[in-house]
Amino acid sequence: MIKFVGVSKKYKNEIIAVSNINFTIDNGEFVFLVGPSGAGKSTILKLLLREEIPTTGSIFVDKKDITKLKRRDVPYLRRNIGVVFQDFKLLPNKTVYENIAFALQIVEAEPKYIRRRVPMVLSLVGLSDRANSYPQQLSGGEQQRVSIARAIVNEPSILVADEPTGNLDPDTSWEIVKLLSEINKRGTTVIMSTHAKDIVDSMKKRVIALERGNIVRDEMRGAYGYEA
Amino acid sequence: MKLNTAFYYIREGFTNVKRNRAMTVASITSVTAALLILGLFLIIILNVDSMANQVESQLELKAFINDSYDMSKVTKVGDEIKAIDGVKSITFESKKDALNNFKKQLGDKSYLVNGLENDNPMPQSFIVKVTDANMMKQVAEEIKKIDGVTQVSYGQDVVDKLLGIIKIIRIVGLCVILILFIISVVIISNTIKLGVFARRREINIMKYIGATDWFIRWPFLVEGIVLGLVGSILAIVILGLIYGYAADLVNNKLVIFTLLPVRNVLRQTLMYFLAIGSLIGALGSGISIKRFLNV
Known part of the structure; x- marks a missing residue:
């Protein structure tokens, strides 16, 4: 469960990124975070990953206030939250397999477990035949699948996707969202920030809409915007 | 720490060493230079010390x-x-x-x-x-009072002088070594910084997937320590060769004093060298990664 309670974030240059944000996301939900650029979507994700600390307010992840987390405990929070970025952030000098295995190496998983787990995730994202390719040999959609595989390989309970389809064409975007939805069905909470109106409208999932740092709408089975 | 994680650190550390050849050479050279000067002063101090002991022990x-x-x-x-x-x-x-x-x-x-x-x-x-060595001065004073004794000389004079020399050498040596130590740390830290910079994407990703600070730090520490150790081993080898030659020359050709055998000197300096070398390396890398860990 994720809970934002009266969260405001003011950056050093006095820009107010988000102000008095309140929402709760239950386990297993699929939530779209929508709004124009600069509305505060990225800030909310950064706050959730403890990349930023709110100026005021509390953020709970599984009943633990992560704003009070000690620096050395942050990695353990992040192991429970998988992240997918718009620009994939794959390591170019590692193969697909190695990129995914790397996430398990970091949490000091047993080599035996890594050898079993990586092929499983690869088949889940449909890239079993690309295990030994390098990221630059893959299409954008394939690269994003690799990054999703990396994000879920150590079975986090939450998956955060920051505009995961921002660099992809509409068809590929759909495949990625279907994959995220598939992961969500297996019990992972998914939070996805996006500008993709079509996707949001037809998915009929919960939508949290932000404008100038405020939540302007929070609907179950929502759409991208009023004018839609 | 798990064994395969330790292997990962060492493997990555050596990859870093190989990555920036020029800076690796510069780092090792600076550590070697610093330790050679340190070794020079240590050898002088050890030799003067032993001379002082010899004189004193004659009583x-x-x-x-x-x-x-x-x-x-x-x-x-x-x-x-x-x-x-x-x-x-x-x-x-x-x-x-x-x-x-x-x-x-x-x-x-x-x-x-x-x-x-x-x-x-x-x-x-x-x-x-x-x-008893402590009686030396007192006995000397007594003997001086005896008629017919023109002069009394005793080792203490020499010992005092030698100790004075050692003191000066120590102070000068300490200053020089401190400066060289700092220079070496800075050079190594710059080398490591290049490695950290080359891997900043990787570090950033590692932070996102939940790597601990130490997991990220270790490969760079390994790199720094390797640079420091290689530098100190080189310094020991060079010092051993030069001093061995010098000691042979002095002990065979001159008779007024003898130099400590090379084996004794190396035995006494080896551990210092390795310790200081790795300390320089660890410090250098520690300084340079600190900034990059704040993600």
Whole structure:
């Protein structure tokens, strides 16, 4: 469960990124975070990953206030939250397999477990035949699948996707969202920030809409915007 | 720490070492240079120290007797010396003995004093052994009071002088070493910084997937320590070769003093070198990763 309670974030240059944000996301939900650029979507994700600390307010992840987390405990929070970025952030000098295995190496998983787990995730994202390719040999959609595989390989309970389809064409975007939805069905909470109106409208999932740092709408089975 | 994680750190550390060849060479050279200078000072200190010890351990002083005194008067002076508290034994060294001893000291250059037998300039003296080094000064004062004793010289003078020299060498050496130490740390930290910079994407990703700070830090620490250790081993080898050659030269050609054998010197400096080398490396890398970990 994720809970934002009266969260405001003011950056050093006095820009107010988000102000008095309140929402709760239950386990297993699929939530779209929508709004124009600069509305505060990225800030909310950064706050959730403890990349930023709110100026005021509390953020709970599984009943633990992560704003009070000690620096050395942050990695353990992040192991429970998988992240997918718009620009994939794959390591170019590692193969697909190695990129995914790397996430398990970091949490000091047993080599035996890594050898079993990586092929499983690869088949889940449909890239079993690309295990030994390098990221630059893959299409954008394939690269994003690799990054999703990396994000879920150590079975986090939450998956955060920051505009995961921002660099992809509409068809590929759909495949990625279907994959995220598939992961969500297996019990992972998914939070996805996006500008993709079509996707949001037809998915009929919960939508949290932000404008100038405020939540302007929070609907179950929502759409991208009023004018839609 | 799991074994395969440790292997990961070491493998990644060595990958870093290989990545920036030029900077790796610069780092190792600076550590080697710093430690060579350190070694030079250490060797000087060790040798002067050993000289001071040698002089001190002899526990003897020399009482020079008026040249005009004949044997009977000399014997009387000897009796008076023997009576002093703290004197263990005395040996008389005649003018002739003194000259012969000096000749022996000069070895194959003894021809320098040929022809002095008839007009022997060496003084006659008593070599006085003392029971306790601390009594030296007191005994010397007592002997000085005896009629016919012209001068008393004892090792303490030399020891004091040597200790004074050691003190100066230590201070100068410490300053020079400190400066070189800092320079080495800075150079290594710059080397590591390049590696960290080359891997900033990777570090950023690692932070996102939940790597601990230490997991990220270790490969760079390994890199720094490797640079430091290689530098110190090089310094030891160079120092051993040069000092070995110098010690041979001095001990064979000169007779006034001897240098400590190379093996002793290396045994005493080896551990310092390795410790300081790795400390320089660890410090250098520690400084440079700190900034990059704040994600």
